[in-house]
Amino acid sequence: MDRLKAGQWRGPLLFALFVLLWLLHHPYEGIRHDAVLYALQALKHLHPEHFARDVYFLFGSQDDYTLYSFFYAGLAQGTGLGQAALLLTLSGALAWCFAAWRLSSIWQGGARWLFLFLLAVMPIKYGGSEIFEVAEPFAVPRLWANALTLLACALWLQQRRWLALACWLAGMAMHPIMALAGAMLVFFYELRFTRQWAWGVLAGALAACALALFEAPMFGRLLQAMDAQWFDLLHKRTSYFLFPSEWVARNYNTLGFHAAALLWAAWLAGETWQRRLFLAACATGLAGWLVALVFGDWLHSVLVLQMQTWRTLWLMYVFGWAAVAIVSVQLWRPARFVVLGLWAAWFLRDYSGSLILLLVALLYWQRAHMGRVAERVLEAALAAAVALGLVWVAVGASTAYLAVLPGSELNAARTVFVWRDALNAGESALTLAIALLAWLAWQWKRPAALGLLLAGVLFLGYGRSWDARSPQLKLLEGGSLWQQTPFNRHIPVDATVYWLGGWEQTWLLLGRSSYFSRQQSAGLIFSRPLAMEIYRRYQNVYPLAGSLARMKFPTREEMLRRQTDALSDIVPGTLPALRRACADPGLDYVILDKRHEPHALAAWHAPFFSGGVYLYACETLRKN
Template sequence: MARPGKRDRSSAPEAAPLSTDRRGGVWPILGAAGLYGLLHPYRGIDGDARLYIGRALADLDPAGIGRDLMFVHDGQSRFSLFPLLLRGLVEAFGPAQAALAVGLAGLVAWFCAAAALAAGLAGRGRWVVLAAMAALPASYGFPGVFRVGEALATPRTLAEAAVLASLGACATGRDRLAGLLALLGCLVHPIMGLAGIAVLALVLAARDRRWLIALVALPLAALAAAALGLPLFDRLLQGLDPEFSAILRLRCADLFPSFWPGAAWGPIMVQGASILIAATLAPSRGRPILYAALGAGLTGVAASALFGDRWPALLVVQLQPWRFLWLTAVVGAAAFGLCAAGLWGRSADRLTLGLLALGWLFADDLVIAAGAGATALALHTALRRTRIDPTPRVILVTGALIGVLAASRLAFELSALSWLLSHRDEGAELRLGVVRNFSLVLTLALVGGLVWTRAAGHRGARIVLGAGLGLALVVLWDERTMTARAIEARTALPGLAATVAHRPGAVLWLDGEAQAWLLLARANWSSNLQGAGIVFSPVLARTWAERMDRLIAAGLAAPNDRAPFHPAGPRRPDTPPAAAVAILCAAPDAPAWIVVPLRERQDLPGNAGIFPLAAPVVTARTTPAGVSWHRTVAYGLLPCRG
């Protein structure tokens, strides 16, 4: 690379931004909305939606589901308005329709808020920014745990929408509206909303240094409230007792950054590089938001590492400030869109863009993501300061190397996807929710976006592509299986539900999640799902851990049910040991029934009935040897208490 000396870069022709804007602005927004919908399919009452639907059902049935340990010792629901809204919807329409309505409302609200933020950050290139926010994998924290903008009945998506709308208002100078929207996000989901408050505070401090007083005063006020022993704030000076800490570090390792693998840090690196580069391209009004989103995320991780991991304070562990990274992830995706719109003109700038794209493609590989992101940032800085001027040959060779690495990744993923398709069990479905985890989807999204943009000026092409996109959404967006739909509608396994109704009490549904709540209207005796909320209740944590330990020792559960973030281990025996069942059923706190998933031709001695499924349920399981398929064709019922 030759150094040109002090050439005046301002005299060079300005790079022409890549733009998808058309006079008819409906076409690009329809494409972005369709892309967002396809990459955020509806999974039904799944993920954390199970917890919130379960909470609503428990409030409506305090003598049944309400006796579940998770709801008796609930330490988080009272801090949000969302459970009140969801309870009314579940009471009026039932869990299935309520979950669908909230999931769809959250999806629409999130997309509209993202469009407002894209317009505030980019102006003319907003469609590129919005498409990047829709397509890029905005996950954060421990890999595979949290994603943004999910079509689920949770308060997270709605709170995220409020915060994104808040930042969009801030970018256009409407600070009061921005503050109100951020507060609304806090009322819906305090943890997600606090990220928006943190970013707004940093933006205001950048504009007016007098706001720094508030930034310093608020932590001091919190410490004063803790010293006075005020409720909630007193947890700031409380540590974690050893037993509670040990339980959390096994079941909720995602709370502690020291347990995060490299795949958790790679996205932060490439998101940060994208934000820093985009800040040099963005309009002045959007620049503070970019910096603040990165600063808030990194500060949150540092706070969790110091006061949640190294020197734990109960309130910090429960607030989980590392989750501020959700906003870093979303703004990082928007930043890549800004880079795509602003770095398309000059060949050297396209090299920077290629390095960034490589980092996103290998975001789960810390070495490549960090290397590509850092190199892109260094190259962009050097180009802006006119310290280097790559020759066409250097650009060609480097671009070819980036292409080879990208092609190798895509080839590997095609091979892995082909293997999954050829080795999947009969009845296993690989839908969009699985396929979107492959980086190959980003390439397909890029090609689809280019085709969509080219079709803007051709009426016939618009009709064909629009109809195709609409049909794809209708066919593919709802990923629920027939059995999942029946469970949500409480029409599956009627014989099982009728038999269980003859005896009151909790149900131990082996390998179960929310089936006991949805299908049987009973409390879970114990399940891995109950461990999701233990950070907010030490009592729940101890009771849940004690029961899980008993099940694992008896061969009725697997160690990974107690420690899901640790390496996969052996599963429990398919047939519960008769001696273990007898010991559990003799305990004073024994469940009333045990439900056992059954394979084909599997027998269940001493059962109260076997209830076949209308269609097998096939699930993928991670084992030390790789991926295996588990096929459930029926459920057996064991009576436990006389």
């Protein structure tokens, strides 16, 4: 009886430990990144008259492709915007953890627990510049789409097909681009090289071509090439992440690492379904990347560029960590040196030698099929590569992700053993404590002891607040200041405002439409008229804002050049530039951190910004 009760306790306890570990390594930092845009969409649902003239909505928006804002707005109406964002993020995180737990159950033993540990602590970033991350801890539909799609994959593998389809459709309703990866994984997993499948694939391809030729909704954009002006604007704004041909070595080293791990795990798989699964995951990511490269980068297909098919890499990388766990567990005893080479390739992925090291590790694994001389050469090469990598990291020439210190990529020169300096941090101690509790939960058989462990987990969990927002940020996100600012009584609800460097404040503090910001240009890929209007407004405000309005993200060389020659940039906020910007009748008010007498309509001093800010009415400036 005790053993039965212990078995009943063990699963929920280990799941609680996994959730706690994930939350520890993914603290909530508020409405940031793309969450700002989805918060804006929710605000528009609640206050359409306030945001109808925002440039982000003039020609449609990402809100047209998701039901997320509908739920967001409903929750925000009852709890406030900031609290709604937190609740959506927390519930999405729990859904993600449940989906990951369900998926991990298809494996047994140490590989399962290592996979869950890696999902909790490792950065699963994908795409150019790694600006996107799987299961991002902020209020965006990607978090829910990741969770629902992963759960759909797990249910499909467990033969619960109708429930899997329902989860996948729910993921599509949240974020179609992210859910596409799940459909591709199932397709490749079920694919058979038979005549029936060949005819089915051919029929599907012909149907898609016919829909494109007859310009059916959405499909008509498949054969439509993006014109040069639109493509040039898109390239300037998003080349660092949208176009695979522009990705850097780190991005391709990460891609190569996961592809190699998946193929390796497929080779080691003892069962056919596991081999098919790892090959399907690899094909899902590589197919999406290849379609984006050929039809997006090279042929400029509007539909492919808008679908951003390279985002299928997110699911490939999730299964890639499962492959890493399986390879590490299976090869640790017979070939641990090879496993060390695999992990060294991950830590050194900033450098081109990462893939070479990975290749050497793979060849060394197959040394039994080679001659004695070749075996010795590979052994020496692998030893030298691992040693060089360790030295490279130790002298600070590289960075190493620190699993026991959440959210950090530390210079390894500061660390010894399990990164000595990191052990002084409460987060790292808690990570190690959770790992110890998980091991004890797996080993012990007494329910009373497990209950005590669960109490300890709850104590440790509440000892660290997952909500890492400052009091000022909580106040800003609360949306309760709209009627309390000294500017709102001067600005009509349907006015457009350009707040220099304060696009978030325009929405969250003033509750007004924003005239221009680089963040609003995120939707220019979906609308040519929006792209042209964004560029027109950019040209209008650039003399006023300088680098604060720059649409193109600077390269390292450009950043260095500006640091060495800072005086060459535009001085923001001058009166002549303000007059020029206000010449556009579509701009009603401007907010600057500089006072130009006697034109300042009102002043505001608040803790949300350093110094004071000043309001200018464009109608007055146009008359004078």
